[in-house]
Amino acid sequence: MNESTITTAAAISVLRQHINGRLIGQAQVVDQVLIALLAGGHVLNEGVPGLGKTLLVQALAAGIGGKFKRIQFTPDLMPADVTGHVMFDMSKSKFVLKQGPVFTNLLLADEINRAPAKTQAALLEVMQEHQVTLDGKSMPVGKPFMVLATQNPIEQEGTYALPEAQLDRFIIKINIDYPTAEDEVLIATRYALQSFTGEGEQAQQLVDVPAAQRDCAAIEVDASVSEYAIRLVRATRGTTLLRHGAGPRASIALLRCARAQALLNGVDFVTPDDVKSMVLPVLRHRVILAPEVEIDGLGVDEVLANLLDKVDAPRS
Amino acid sequence: MDLDKLQVNACIRSGWQALDLGFLMARAWWRLLCIAGLVPMLPLAIVLLAIFFDSPFWALLVLWWLKPFWERLPLFIASRMLFDEAPGIWSSMKSLPLKDILPWLFWRRFSPQRAFDNPVTVLEGLKGAARRQRLRVLHGKYSDVALSNQFVCFLCELLLAFGLLVLFDFFTPDVLGIRFYDTFGDLTLAGEWLFSLAAIIAMSLVMPFHTMAGFALYLNRRIELEAWDIEISFRNLAERKRSLQTPARILPAVVLVFGLFGAGVPGSAEAVIEHDRESSAELIEQILQGKDFGQEREVRKWRFKDMDEEAEEEESFPEWIIDFFEWLEGSQGWWQGLSGIAVWVKILLVVLFAGLLLYLLRRYRGPLSRLIRERPKETAPEVLFGLDVTPESLPPDVPQQAIRLWGEGACREALSLLYRASLSRLIERYELAFRASHTEAECAALVRAHGIESLSEYFWQLTQTWRRLAYGHRLPSDDVLHSLCDGWARELSSGTE
Known part of the structure; x- marks a missing residue:
């Protein structure tokens, strides 16, 4: 095992501990998200609300020193709301580019199946190409870039199921289940006293993700x-x-x-x-x-x- | 009972046709029969529902339990209407026989042929041994039909009750704020009331059909046994013949004259009868000798010996058992005196049985738990991961052979031999159920599950080394190989069992 791989493996182990310290009782989910990150893919999460999906992404973003954004998919969400758009600035008398939430490192696409097909397609294109074309110009999104889309297994009414071709773009699909009774006691005890969301947490780069991805490919x-x-x-x-x-x-x-x-x-x-x-x-x-x-x-x-x-x- | 007034066509029907007849009778007299069922039930229902206001199911249970009693009046009225009488409800209630009602409310409550058996008690007034004898004659081939009648009517009642419940629920406007179910689908008090009322209505509606179907079966059986149809036919024939004779009044006079004449000389009448017997016997003999009856034929065919009949005789209940139960039934009064003791004996028996069961479970817990845990043995594989794992394929001294191969530079072959030999020995000695789809780590997990710690540790170390060589192409050091060979000799060689 070469030096770089040893360092990366150790750093990933630290990152894993960092996330598991915040998201309790979902060690397997954390491992699978890290695997998707190292493999350079995107994750489709399926689980009922309230199992800590947002917390997971926030903790991951903080651990890799990256930016995190979230889109709540709704039936009236438009592609431009995801990718961004060009608008005319009256004061400067010129068109300015307004970047969408995809220009980030970790994007939480919450309840992706609530948006219509064209909005889903806009996101899936970014996932595939790692770039957005706005006003004829191609702009790369952040590096690393990973989408964690979520789906709710219940309340299927009024949703737009992702087509198989688009599902294929997600490298893995994780089924998040309820934590065990002991873990739930720990969660309830800890988060009764402190913030649940983890917002404002100091970002620190525990792992150099692009380097880790290179090591992984080797x-x-x-x-x-x-x-x-x-x-x-x-x-x-x-x-x-x-x-x-x-x-x-x-x-x-x-x-x-x-x-x-x-x-x-x-x-x-x-x-x-x-x-x-x-x-x-x-x-x-x-x-x-x-x-x-x-x-x-x-x-x-x-x-x-x-x-x-x-x-x-x-x-x- | 005047058969001339019989309101149904007296002919032999199948059991199912008899049920049809019963339903037809119920439809024809439905209103009267329904009222007859409701009149005694309604006052009690009102009283019970008032008493059990907070739990109407209890009232329903009591009313349901008393069903054999409610069925008596409709049956009694129908039996009168069958012979063209028009009994009033009040007069019928007064003359309604109530004897033998207690058995019907206790140990005969769940009799599956209640509607069929009821007429024997209510109309014939039989009880005890006479009733049993009568039922034995009546039941015959109709038992299953009577059972079906009971079952189908019960289902109809249930469906009707639930149907009414749902109907009321659907048609109750939400604005009234009445909820029949709570969030978990359990009935609220309003729901219990609604269901109880629906069940009482269903019971009253189905009761005439159930009772009449049973009665029609009973009637059909009596027609069959007592040949009512033949009797009615003869009567009709006699009536027609009488109407054809002219003058009809001569016949009674002739009978009277002959009767008086005959009555005066009884001795000669006997002689006449004796003479008739002799002449009749001759006549019968002549007829039997005639061409219609006088032929004799010899027929040969195969048939089973009388073994079946003997077997049947053996299978049937011995007389003494029947006598014993009849004696038990006949001496109920004496037994009732012992009922208090019987309860204690019953409790004692239950406690003894439970104790015995616990003792046996404790005594044989080992074999039982093994029995539960044991699974059918799987056939040991001969080839695993492409490796021959049969004992015959292994050299006599595996570690020695591995070291020899290692020394010759065949490192992969040496480690492969060690791993293959380990699998073979584990299959042979511990009957571990390795499958071709198992990966190395899964095999190691199976060994760990077997519970021998030192063996598990050794096999995991060997697996790790093997994987590193096979998939990571990393050669182990000489020390590691020798350590693995020593471990193999320690854990898996023939002498370490």
């Missing part, structure tokens, strides 16, 4: 492990349990996330365990259940777990 992947990842993704295509399997972008995402997972574990090579542990978050939003499976009451996670059991681990 993590070694053995051919047998890559082949294992591909086999896992391909297993979603040949089964009658799923109407649509995951595409090649899923294979890329799986390997990128497995690399990040290895870095998070402090090693510089990817094991089949790293790949296997990322299958659910990477694939759960990229596959569609067969109608009969849905009728039987099975969930995506159950079907994927079933498929995992059918794919042989690498033969070294």
Whole structure:
């Protein structure tokens, strides 16, 4: 393991502790968000309100010394409200550029499925290109740039479900669940006395994210492990349990996330365990259940777990 | 009972046709039967609902429990109307038989054939052994139909009650502020009142149909057993014949003359009868010898021996059991004197049984918990991660062979052998259920779950080293390999069991 990777792994460990100290009882969620950050992807969060999604992003922004902005998606939100627009300044008699909230490092897109398709598409374009075109000029957004979009699993009335092609842009989908009883006691005790939002927290750069992303990309992947990842993704295509399997972008995402997972574990090579542990978050939003499976009451996670059991681990 | 006045067509029907007839009777006399059911029930319902104002379900329970009693008056009236009588409700109430009502409200309350059995008590006035004997004759093939009648009517009552509840709920304007359910879907007091009233209405509406269907079944069985249809046909025939004779008045006179003549000489009448018997016997003999009856044929065919009949005889209840239960039934008074003791005996038995159960559970807790935990053994895999993990594939001295390979520069083969041998030994010795889809860390977790700490630590160290070589292409040092070989000899060689 080279010096840079060791330093990065140590820094990530500090960042992880920093966030876990603020967001209690969601260690797995924190890990997955960090993996998405290291892999240079975006995160789709699904969970009921009040589980600390905003706090997570604020703590992360503070930990990487980055800027944080939040958009509450509503049915009347326009693309210009996300990306920005050009307006005429009467006093200066010229057009001035008004940058939208996407010009940040961490963007919390709250309840993304409440906005109509064109607004979602504007955000997803920024996610893909990492730049915004305003008045014919392309402007890069902040670096690093990560979107944490949230969806509410309940209250689906009046929402615009994200199309599969757009869901594919999110590198992972995290299901946030309620904390355990012990953690909840700790949360209630701590946040009864101090601010819950974490606003005004002093930003400190615990991790140099672009450098960490470079280190992550340099993590070694053995051919047998890559082949294992591909086999896992391909297993979603040949089964009658799923109407649509995951595409090649899923294979890329799986390997990128497995690399990040290895870095998070402090090693510089990817094991089949790293790949296997990322299958659910990477694939759960990229596959569609067969109608009969849905009728039987099975969930995506159950079907994927079933498929995992059918794919042989690498033969070294 | 004058069969000439029978209001229904006396013919043999199937059980289901009899139910149809019962429903038809209920529809024809519905108003009177409904009133007959409500008249005794309504005053009590009002009193009970007033008493149990805060919990009307109790009132409903009492009213429901007394159903066998409410059904008596409609049945009694229907039995009179069947023979073209027009009984008044008050006069019927006065002559309504109330005997044997207690058994119907206690141990016969949940009788599944109540509507079918009720007429035997109410109309025939039978009880005890006579009633049982009568029911045995009547039930026959109609038991299941009577059971269906009870079940279907119960469901109809339930549906009607809930339907009325929902109907009232839907049509109650919100502005009235009456809530029948609370936030959790439980009935409020208003809801309980509404449901109780709906259930009472449903009970009154369904009761005539239920009672009449049972009565029609009973009637059908009696027609079948006592050949009412034949009797009525003969009567009609006789009537028609009588109307054809001219002059009709001669016949009684002739009968009278012959009767008087015969009555004066009883001895000769007997002789005449004796003569008739002889001549009849001759006549019967002649007929039997005739071409219609006089033929004899020999037919050969296979049939089962009488084993079935013997088996059936064996299966049927022995006489002494029937006698014993009849004796029990007959000596109820004596037993009732012992009821106090019986309760204590019952409690004692329950306590003894519970104690025995607890003792057995405690005594056999080990085997039981093993039984619960044990899972069907999976077939041990022969190839895992592409490695042959059968014991036959391993060299006799694994650590020695690994060190030899290491020395020859075949580092990957050496570590692979050590890892493969470990898996093989774990499968063979501890029956660990490794699957082809398990990764190395999952295998290590299975070993950890087995609970042998030193083995778990060793296997985790070996797994880490193997992964570093296989996926990270990092060679372990000589010391590490020798340490792993020593560990293998310590934890997994044949002599370390």
